[in-house]
Amino acid sequence: MTSRNGTQLVLQTQDALWGSKPVETTLEVAAKEVDCEGLPAAASGCLWVRELHYVLGRRVSASDWQRFYGPIEGYRHPPGAHELVRVRHYPLRLRDRLVSAYALDYATPWTPEPTHENGSAGGAVAHDRP
Numbered sequence: 540m541t542s543r544n545g546t547q548l549v550l551q552t553q554d555a556l557w558g559s560k561p562v563e564t565t566l567e568v569a570a571k572e573v574d575c576e577g578l579p580a581a582a583s584g585c586l587w588v589r590e591l592h593y594v595l596g597r598r599v600s601a602s603d604w605q606r607f608y609g610p611i612e613g614y615r616h617p618p619g620a621h622e623l624v625r626v627r628h629y630p631l632r633l634r635d636r637l638v639s640a641y642a643l644d645y646a647t648p649w650t651p652e653p654t655h656e657n658g659s660a661g662g663a664v665a666h667d668r669p
Contacts (some may be wrong), residue, residue: 553656561628565590567589567590568622570619576606578608587606588631589604597643602644612642621650625643625644626641626642628641628643
């Protein structure tokens, strides 16, 4: 849009900004960050994440836990918070290599369902009853 004095207003979506269509992904972000292997000691910690997908309306793990290097645009991990984070992943080609950009859709606190992996399955959970 252009005003009478020639000032232009350009509206740009993130898709246009990154020049590619995003792949929407849901990540489970662990409460604690981990050391970033292969990066200088001065670098901040990496997120510990795994990808989730839906099966019959339930979230299930689609990957093993792994380090997440780099930022997610619009997201800052609150210390000690276990979260469910929906991101838009933009695969980009930079010269001769494939790189990625991630942008936040939403983040919400999340308590994972008990599993053998997190040590909660198979045991009774005590509840106070009146």
